Amino acid sequence: MLEGEVIRVSGPVVHAGGMRGSRMYDVVRVGDGALTGEVIRLDQEVAVIQVYEDTTGLKTGEVVENTGEPLRVELGPGLLASIFDGVQRPLPLLVKKSGDFISRGITISALDHTRRWEFEPSVQVGAVVGPGDVLGTVREFNLDHRVMVPPDLHGTVEEVAEGALTVDDAAVRLDGDRPVRMSQAWPVRKGRPYGRKLDPTIPLLTGQRIFDTLFPIAKGGTAMIPGGFGTGKTVSEQTLARWADAHVVVYIGCGERGNEMTDVLTEFPELLDPRTGRPLLERTIMIANTSNMPVAAREASIYTGITMAEYYRDQGYDVALLADSTSRWGEALREVSGRLEEMPGEEGYPAYLAARLAAFYERAGRTACLGADKRTGSITVVGAVSPPGGDFSEPITQNTLRIVGTFWALDTNLAYRRHFPSVSWIKSYSLYLESLRDWFTTSVSSDWGRMRDRTMFLLQKEAELQEIVQLVGPDALPESEKAILEITRMVREDFLQQSAYSASDAYCPIVKQFMMLKAILSFYDAAVAAMGRGIPLRQVLALPQKNEIARMKEQLDADAIGDLIGAIEAAASTLEAER
Amino acid sequence: MKPLVTREYRTVSYVSGPLIFIERPMRISYGEVVSIILPDGEERTGQVLDISREVAVVQVYEGTSRVDDRDTRVRFTGDPPRIDVSIEMLGRIFDGLGRPRDGKPPVLPEEQPDIGGMPINPYARDKPADFVQTGVSAIDGLNTLVRGQKLPIFSGAGLPANRLAAQITRQSRVLDEEGNFAVVFAAMGITWQEASFFMQEFESTGALERVIFFLNLADDPTIERIATPRCALTAAEHLAYTHDLHVLVIMTDMTNYCEALREISTAREEVPGRRGYPGYMYTDLSSLYERAGRITGRRGSITQVPILTMPDDDITHPVPDLTGYITEGQIVLSRDLFRRGIDPPIDVLPSLSRLMSLGIGPGKTREDHRNVSDQVYASYAYGRDLRRLVAIVGEEALTDLDRAYLTFAEQFENQFVSQRGENRSIEQTLGIGWDLLAGLPVDELKRIGPEMIQRYHPALREETP
Ligand SMILES: Nc1ncnc2c1ncn2[C@@H]1O[C@H](COP(=O)(O)OP(=O)(O)O)[C@@H](O)[C@H]1O
Ligand SMILES: [Mg+2]
Numbered sequence A: 001m002l003e004g005e006v007i008r009v010s011g012p013v014v015h016a017g018g019m020r021g022s023r024m025y026d027v028v029r030v031g032d033g034a035l036t037g038e039v040i041r042l043d044q045e046v047a048v049i050q051v052y053e054d055t056t057g058l059k060t061g062e063v064v065e066n067t068g069e070p071l072r073v074e075l076g077p078g079l080l081a082s083i084f085d086g087v088q089r090p091l092p093l094l095v096k097k098s099g100d101f102i103s104r105g106i107t108i109s110a111l112d113h114t115r116r117w118e119f120e121p122s123v124q125v126g127a128v129v130g131p132g133d134v135l136g137t138v139r140e141f142n143l144d145h146r147v148m149v150p151p152d153l154h155g156t157v158e159e160v161a162e163g164a165l166t167v168d169d170a171a172v173r174l175d176g177d178r179p180v181r182m183s184q185a186w187p188v189r190k191g192r193p194y195g196r197k198l199d200p201t202i203p204l205l206t207g208q209r210i211f212d213t214l215f216p217i218a219k220g221g222t223a224m225i226p227g228g229f230g231t232g233k234t235v236s237e238q239t240l241a242r243w244a245d246a247h248v249v250v251y252i253g254c255g256e257r258g259n260e261m262t263d264v265l266t267e268f269p270e271l272l273d274p275r276t277g278r279p280l281l282e283r284t285i286m287i288a289n290t291s292n293m294p295v296a297a298r299e300a301s302i303y304t305g306i307t308m309a310e311y312y313r314d315q316g317y318d319v320a321l322l323a324d325s326t327s328r329w330g331e332a333l334r335e336v337s338g339r340l341e342e343m344p345g346e347e348g349y350p351a352y353l354a355a356r357l358a359a360f361y362e363r364a365g366r367t368a369c370l371g372a373d374k375r376t377g378s379i380t381v382v383g384a385v386s387p388p389g390g391d392f393s394e395p396i397t398q399n400t401l402r403i404v405g406t407f408w409a410l411d412t413n414l415a416y417r418r419h420f421p422s423v424s425w426i427k428s429y430s431l432y433l434e435s436l437r438d439w440f441t442t443s444v445s446s447d448w449g450r451m452r453d454r455t456m457f458l459l460q461k462e463a464e465l466q467e468i469v470q471l472v473g474p475d476a477l478p479e480s481e482k483a484i485l486e487i488t489r490m491v492r493e494d495f496l497q498q499s500a501y502s503a504s505d506a507y508c509p510i511v512k513q514f515m516m517l518k519a520i521l522s523f524y525d526a527a528v529a530a531m532g533r534g535i536p537l538r539q540v541l542a543l544p545q546k547n548e549i550a551r552m553k554e555q556l557d558a559d560a561i562g563d564l565i566g567a568i569e570a571a572a573s574t575l576e577a578e579r
Numbered sequence B: 001m002k003p004l005v006t007r008e009y010r011t012v013s014y015v016s017g018p019l020i021f022i023e024r025p026m027r028i029s030y031g032e033v034v035s036i037i038l039p040d041g042e043e044r045t046g047q048v049l050d051i052s053r054e055v056a057v058v059q060v061y062e063g064t065s066r067v068d069d070r071d072t073r074v075r076f077t078g079d080p081p082r083i084d085v086s087i088e089m090l091g092r093i094f095d096g097l098g099r100p101r102d103g104k105p106p107v108l109p110e111e112q113p114d115i116g117g118m119p120i121n122p123y124a125r126d127k128p129a130d131f132v133q134t135g136v137s138a139i140d141g142l143n144t145l146v147r148g149q150k151l152p153i154f155s156g157a158g159l160p161a162n163r164l165a166a167q168i169t170r171q172s173r174v175l176d177e178e179g180n181f182a183v184v185f186a187a188m189g190i191t192w193q194e195a196s197f198f199m200q201e202f203e204s205t206g207a208l209e210r211v212i213f214f215l216n217l218a219d220d221p222t223i224e225r226i227a228t229p230r231c232a233l234t235a236a237e238h239l240a241y242t243h244d245l246h247v248l249v250i251m252t253d254m255t256n257y258c259e260a261l262r263e264i265s266t267a268r269e270e271v272p273g274r275r276g277y278p279g280y281m282y283t284d285l286s287s288l289y290e291r292a293g294r295i296t297g298r299r300g301s302i303t304q305v306p307i308l309t310m311p312d313d314d315i316t317h318p319v320p321d322l323t324g325y326i327t328e329g330q331i332v333l334s335r336d337l338f339r340r341g342i343d344p345p346i347d348v349l350p351s352l353s354r355l356m357s358l359g360i361g362p363g364k365t366r367e368d369h370r371n372v373s374d375q376v377y378a379s380y381a382y383g384r385d386l387r388r389l390v391a392i393v394g395e396e397a398l399t400d401l402d403r404a405y406l407t408f409a410e411q412f413e414n415q416f417v418s419q420r421g422e423n424r425s426i427e428q429t430l431g432i433g434w435d436l437l438a439g440l441p442v443d444e445l446k447r448i449g450p451e452m453i454q455r456y457h458p459a460l461r462e463e464t465p
Helices: A091-098 A209-214 A233-243 A258-267 A295-314 A326-339 A353-361 A395-401 A412-416 A433-443 A448-472 A479-496 A510-532 A537-541 A544-555 A558-573 B161-171 B192-204 B228-242 B254-267 B281-289 B318-326 B335-339 B369-393 B400-417 B426-437 B450-456
Strands: A002-010 A013-017 A026-030 A035-043 A046-051 A063-070 A072-075 A117-121 A134-140 A143-148 A155-160 A163-165 A170-174 A178-181 A184-187 A196-198 A222-226 A248-254 A284-289 A318-324 A365-368 A376-385 B007-009 B012-016 B019-023 B033-037 B043-052 B055-060 B073-076 B093-095 B131-133 B153-155 B181-190 B211-217 B246-252 B293-295 B301-309 B329-333 B346-353
Touching: A013 A026, A026 A046, A035 A295, A046 A063, A046 A295, A072 A295, A117 A170, A134 A155, A134 A170, A184 A295, A209 A448, A209 A479, A209 A510, A222 A233, A222 A395, A233 A248, A233 A258, A233 A318, A233 A376, A248 A258, A248 A295, A248 A326, A258 A284, A284 A295, A295 A318, A295 A326, A295 A353, A295 A376, A326 A353, A326 A376, A326 A395, A326 B281, A353 A376, A353 A395, A376 A395, A433 A448, A448 A479, A448 A510, A448 B369, A479 A510, A479 A537, A479 A544, A510 A537, A510 A544, A510 A558, A544 A558, B033 B055, B153 B161, B153 B318, B161 B192, B161 B246, B161 B301, B161 B329, B181 B192, B181 B228, B181 B254, B192 B211, B211 B228, B228 B246, B228 B281, B228 B301, B246 B254, B254 B281, B254 B301, B254 B318, B281 B301, B281 B318, B301 B318, B318 B329, B329 B335, B335 B346, B346 B369, B369 B400, B369 B426, B400 B426
Parallel strands: A222 A376, A248 A284, A248 A318, A318 A376, B093 B211, B153 B301, B153 B329, B181 B211, B181 B246, B246 B301
Antiparallel strands: A002 A013, A002 A063, A002 B043, A013 A046, A026 A035, A026 A063, A035 A046, A072 A184, A117 A134, A117 A163, A134 A143, A155 A170, A170 A178, A196 A365, A365 A376, B007 B073, B012 B019, B019 B055, B033 B043, B033 B073, B043 B055, B293 B301, B329 B346
16 A cells, blocks of 8 residues: 655645655545545645645654555445535434544444344346346335446346345456445545436425525525525525435535434424425435535535435435535635645636536436436536625636526525515526426426516516615506506515425425415416506505405415306406496 | 653744644644643643644644744644633633633533534434523514524624623513523633623523633733634533533624634645735635534523624624624614614614514413514614715705604614613514504505404504403
């Protein structure tokens, strides 16, 4: 094994001399405490290492060992419902080994190597198998965990195992006595191969009205949620983790609060997936590198996360990867870059920031998987972005904006008004809208597109009218424009506002979303018609159905809203002008 | 825990700001403590920031004045900075590095932990849950503090943040539970007058013997401020996790702390981030703020109320900005409210307690708490918007309803937020909220369910004896 010695320590960055022969991204063990690190630069015989653990106490002259391996994660049954640190060490086991505070130099494998899984093979002796082919399944909670041939193997099956196997056992043996184990290892910085990318034509439904109806994201799509502090990034990410219609959710707490991970840990075992009725924890993998944990591991955490996501995608599942916050990842990159004394780019970020971001988001997508059965899978990536001072012109926001398909812009003013989710309907957009229209038309209503576009039009119009009101006061507007302001207020308060903490409204089915919007727009149409008959707006607004609209989200289901729409039309058409 | 051999050097080669550079160091460890002995025998303390074969960079807490490059000796201890901690620290005053400042002898240490602390394993954390009644309506009613939370006060130069912090400290209690509390007070660069204000406060309430002071005052060495909150939090952890106490840590002024951080960064010629603060300031602040919390299976807890001054009242300045990104909310003071005599001048619109929902509701405060809070908040926000409109179009252009909202906003500030020294129970706070809401038409109370309105609306509720 290659060995060198520490010649410089500067925070998380260590220089080791005598390391000729090292490769980029080799994992090394640094010093007497065997801290884990990764080679990030080679310069003559000096390897520059980012260390995933606190380097306090490290001395020059201590030994550095190169393991000769890249940073890998273990992939196999047992990842679901786990919580790892940024380099895939299970946090519960760390507590067992080192107590409530994280100490250093501990290596623990991600998977439980003693646990046995009931393997049901689906291949027979003599079968010829290649990359991605499914050999059989084990039950991982509610999910058929597909044991696959790794991307670099093929051959003829000579022996098939069955029954209780550990992740180290061979599921099958190929010709030449080559075992295919129940688990694989994969280097995190390299995307796992797939067949080909497919178009984003299916939405990832989230149960959030402003997302699904106004700015939908596709399965395999990418989205960013930028916003100043307290605007609702974390709540949004957690809401998506709860309600997105994915088979598997990878939640990465990247440089954020410890208590927010506790939230997920305590709530997800209790909350049930509305589609399967199973506890949400059972479909969730968590990664926590909180803001006080070592900065270099923060950089690694999103790669660790997306590699696990790819593994479930390869099995043919829809995975949602939620990263809170990608800014902290970028800042980790900046910190390490600064210690390397690299030429700083904008705001001190390294010049390769944009490329790294793009490469990360590129690992999202809906794909035809490797394997003979032609299954498809997807990874949808939603990254929170934390712009300093809430100013979207900064590098991480701007560079991410160029890559992602959906932009959910959080607005500080809406948050100050406690309008949640504080997603700006003016600034946000979804590039998937057109490719998803067919799906909504077929699966929700042929009217879906028209309703959505009308709503957006009215909201735009409201913004213009409000500027006028700010100048001249509301009284100066004609009745028809006052009607728009009234309707858009209903859209905002009775449709867009959706409390993540509400028992009945935190999740809103897509059909109900459509019906709610339809009710509000019918009210508008009825108002316009009545006003055309000379009935004052005030009288329309006094209709009791208006209060019913306000009750929709908490108290009515889609059918009841259907009845309400009938009632609105009937009541408005029989209105007579008061004398 | 003294190492067997201490290594002493006389190879100071370069001095820059608070940093000294020592040539040809041997087996120095990253982060270890260093004693710097000046030619006249004065001894100072420093810490290693960077080591290589050629040079070690040391930050000197007391500053580098009179350090020379010939006779100054530097002794490496081989140990990270540690502090002696003990329950006996309660009632005592220490300097910014944890040495007695009250003329009394050093404490007999029960432990000597590294002041850097170690990160709490997120899996070991327990959710903050207990409602802390501060007696301040704008906090209890709308931005509830929960035990184990970190909730800073964002102040402006000359605004009464200290008075508010003292009031919170004096009045705070967890319903149904007494005793078992302690306060750790970390002063960074504040004036003697400000520090003695706090001492008198604690003294007058008889709480002095429950407080540990760490004082780095305005005329104390600036770099020492880097260590002060770490000493304080280390002592707090000892009280919380060894002695099962609920500890409130007040750290003031975080802006001074950040300036010390900037000074070192500049001296190291690092690439500056926003406004010259180092790019790693977020991580550095996290290593303080994230030391708040509760741990599963341990009885004590650490609640933090850091205070900071927003330079130029600018909430987007890096110090409040990065703090807000880490802490679980913020209480924001407003110059406008202060000028108008509102005391405490808390602007509830930008204020937030992210953990509020954990601490309120039936069994904790009251079933209508969330609803009242949302409604009061929304109505006030609307009233404030109208104020801007009135400034343009005049009050005559408003409808009667909008005028009612204007009045609401006015009364909210004067009666709900402003309370001077008064200590209000949560029932009183919610009661005032209801009284103000009663000035609006009932159908405007959209955020409150009909049952709650029946039960609590002053004009509707059944009389309770
Ligand atoms: N959808 C929502 N429903 C209700 N409250 C919300 C919602 N989103 C955000 N909030 C409120 O805003 C606060 C801050 O949200 P958070 O997601 O923590 O902000 P960020 O991560 O952007 O700093 C939360 O504590 C909560 O009070
Ligand atoms: Mg957040």
